[in-house]
Amino acid sequence: MAEVIDARGLSCPQPVLLVYKKIKKISKGVFEVLVDTDTSKENVSRLASEKGWQIEVNRMDEDYRLVLKKE
Amino acid sequence: MTTIKNFFASRWGIVSAGVFVGVFAPLLQKWGNPGNMGICVACMERDIAGALGLHRAAVVQYIRPEIIGFVLGALIAALLFREFKPRGGSSPVIRFFLGFFAMVGALVFLGCPWRALLRLAGGDGNAIIGLAGLVVGIWIGVLFLKSGYTLGRSQKEMKFSGWVFPIAMVTFLILLLIAPQFGRTPDGTLTGPIFFSEKGPGFQHAPILISLIIGFCVGFLAQRTRLCTMGAIRDVILIKNMHLMSGILGIVVAAFAVNLLLGQFKTGFSNQPIAHTSHLWNFMGMALAGLAFALAGGCPGRQLFLSGEGDGDAAIFATGMIVGAGFAHNFSMASSPTGPGTYGPTAVIIGLFFCIVVGFTMREKIA
Numbered sequence: 001m002a003e004v005i006d007a008r009g010l011s012c013p014q015p016v017l018l019v020y021k022k023i024k025k026i027s028k029g030v031f032e033v034l035v036d037t038d039t040s041k042e043n044v045s046r047l048a049s050e051k052g053w054q055i056e057v058n059r060m061d062e063d064y065r066l067v068l069k070k071e
Numbered sequence: 072m073t074t075i076k077n078f079f080a081s082r083w084g085i086v087s088a089g090v091f092v093g094v095f096a097p098l099l100q101k102w103g104n105p106g107n108m109g110i111c112v113a114c115m116e117r118d119i120a121g122a123l124g125l126h127r128a129a130v131v132q133y134i135r136p137e138i139i140g141f142v143l144g145a146l147i148a149a150l151l152f153r154e155f156k157p158r159g160g161s162s163p164v165i166r167f168f169l170g171f172f173a174m175v176g177a178l179v180f181l182g183c184p185w186r187a188l189l190r191l192a193g194g195d196g197n198a199i200i201g202l203a204g205l206v207v208g209i210w211i212g213v214l215f216l217k218s219g220y221t222l223g224r225s226q227k228e229m230k231f232s233g234w235v236f237p238i239a240m241v242t243f244l245i246l247l248l249i250a251p252q253f254g255r256t257p258d259g260t261l262t263g264p265i266f267f268s269e270k271g272p273g274f275q276h277a278p279i280l281i282s283l284i285i286g287f288c289v290g291f292l293a294q295r296t297r298l299c300t301m302g303a304i305r306d307v308i309l310i311k312n313m314h315l316m317s318g319i320l321g322i323v324v325a326a327f328a329v330n331l332l333l334g335q336f337k338t339g340f341s342n343q344p345i346a347h348t349s350h351l352w353n354f355m356g357m358a359l360a361g362l363a364f365a366l367a368g369g370c371p372g373r374q375l376f377l378s379g380e381g382d383g384d385a386a387i388f389a390t391g392m393i394v395g396a397g398f399a400h401n402f403s404m405a406s407s408p409t410g411p412g413t414y415g416p417t418a419v420i421i422g423l424f425f426c427i428v429v430g431f432t433m434r435e436k437i438a
Contacts, residue, residue: 009224011161011368011384013305017216020310036227038154039297042080046314062156062227 007044008036008063015040016047019068023051033066041066076152079295082317088292089321095285096189096322097329099137102277106335106344107193110137110289111186112371113177113360114345116389117396117405118273119243124263125397128405130271134247136279139240140286141372145294145379146237147287152295157233159383162222165429166367166384170391171398172422173363173371178396178405179356179415180204181345183371184300184364187357188319190346192326194338200350204357209304211358212365215430216309220366222433225384233381236389247279272345294376301361301370345408352411352419359422366429 005022007015015035022031035041041057041064048055048068056067078084096109108114114131121132149155177183180201182190187205190198246265254263268274276282292298296318303315330336340348347353364370367388369377374392377385399405404418 009158009161009226011222011225012302013216013309013368014221016310036158037156038152042297047310047312050312 002067003031005031005033007040008034010040012039012043016043019044019047023048023053023068023070028070030067030069033068034063035066036063040064072152076295079292082314085296085298085314085318086321088289088296088298089318090325091292092185092289092298093192093322093325093327094329095289096185097193097326097333097335099277099282099285100335101333102281103275104277104282105272105275107190107195108182108186108272108345109189111182111189112138112141112375113174113183113392113396114181114186114272116174116371116393117178117399120393120396121268121273121400122246122266124266125394126400127266128400129266129273130268131273131400132266132268133273133276134243134265135276136244136247136282137286137289138375139244139247140283140288141290141293141375142237142240142379144287144290144292145376146290148291148294149380154294155233155381157228157230157381157383158225159228159232159387161225161384162433163384163387165222165433166388167391167394168425169363169367169429170374170388171395172425173360173367173388174392174395175399175404175415175418175422176208176356176359176361176363177371178399179411179419180353180360181347181406183360185322185370185372188300188322189326190343192323192336193330193343194336195343195346196338196340197343197346197348197350197353200353201357204354205300205361206304207354208358208361208363209301209365210308212362212430213305213308215366219434219436220430221435222367222384223435225382228381228383232383236378236383236386244283290376290379293372294379297373299370299373301364302373304361305365347406347408347410349406349410352406352416355419355423356406356411356415359419359426362423362426362430366426
């Protein structure tokens with residue numbers, strides 16, 4: 001089970017910051033991020049792809065589950 | 072729809088939103104708005120506060136349709152793209168006072184971050200000092216963010232709570248159009264409750280419909296692209312990301328070009344429109360504003376666009392700014408072209424102290 005970062009309800013830039021800290025700590029692997037706004041989804045996706053992570057976006061009701069992967 | 076959505080999220084999307092602001096702000100000035108104030112969220116909210124009688128500085132009272140347009144444009148964009156999500160509850164009282172002091176700082180400098188950029192693009196050298204202060208304020212905010220500062224999570228709210236702020240904007244529009252006068256002075260002359268300047272910056276304005284339409288388009292584009300000056304500077308400092316910054320550069324370059332074309336470009340420090348030359352307080356005012364914006368997660372424009380999306384916390388911040396504008400003028404904290412107001416410097420120090428206490432005390436383990 002991949003680790004989950006719950007960034008729902010956090011205002012900009014905290015979701016990005018949490019992910020930024022995470023990918024600085026682990027240079028590869030898989031983890032999930034939960035966000036509740038399109039802005040956070042876009043920001044996290046943009047950061048992840050810039051840093052060479054693959055990203056998969058799943059919509060769940062009103063939130064998004066982002067799966068980040070790097071090998 | 073997805074193609075449009077992807078375009079707005081792209082580099083070119085945000086650049087085009089920036090260019091739109093950069094082209095139309097100088098044009099709004101040409102069509103009647105005050106100098107280097109084609110668009111200024113802080114100044115325009117200050118004028119609204121004056122028009123509502125929250126302060127009685129007679130030269131800065133007008134219900135600016137641009138502000139109404141920003142919120143309604145963002146609302147329509149959010150509804151169309153299914154992003155309208157009423158939410159709130161992330162330290163609202165703190166956000167109110169961050170908005171309050173952000174406005175105090177902005178009125179000591181005389182402008183929001185957008186106006187700082189527009190002043191720069193109009194040749195006003197004082198803007199460089201203000202922008203330097205803005206960067207330092209945001210940098211302090213970034214240090215707090217890195218060390219675990221947070222205002223906590225927002226919660227989903229009922230649909231109607233997201234509609235309240237846009238409805239307030241429609242009410243402002245109605246007040247602008249009918250400008251009721253049912254107040255009386257002691258000698259019986261009609262006065263208020265809506266006040267419009269008869270001279271000064273508040274009297275200078277583009278035609279209502281033009282202001283409203285441009286404001287609406289800016290609100291729409293900015294909601295889609297997340298254009299934000301504070302965010303742009305923050306992202307460069309925090310994660311070395313240039314995405315938002317490219318929109319900001321779009322504003323400056325386009326505004327510079329249009330100012331040149333319209334003959335509105337004039338370099339120098341003194342005799343700039345609605346500006347003063349106190350370097351220290353230009354710097355400190357914007358440092359306070361920058362720190363407050365960083366702690367609240369967005370520049371004043373962005374807070375209005377978020378309010379249009381249903382973000383009640385942003386709406387509280389914007390309300391704090393409008394109330395702050397009333398206090399700034401009533402308590403002689405706002406600057407004038409002759410320099411800082413009597414209590415402006417004191418207010419900036421108090422505001423910085425408040426923000427630093429907030430930065431140190433609002434923290435929580437999230438992940």
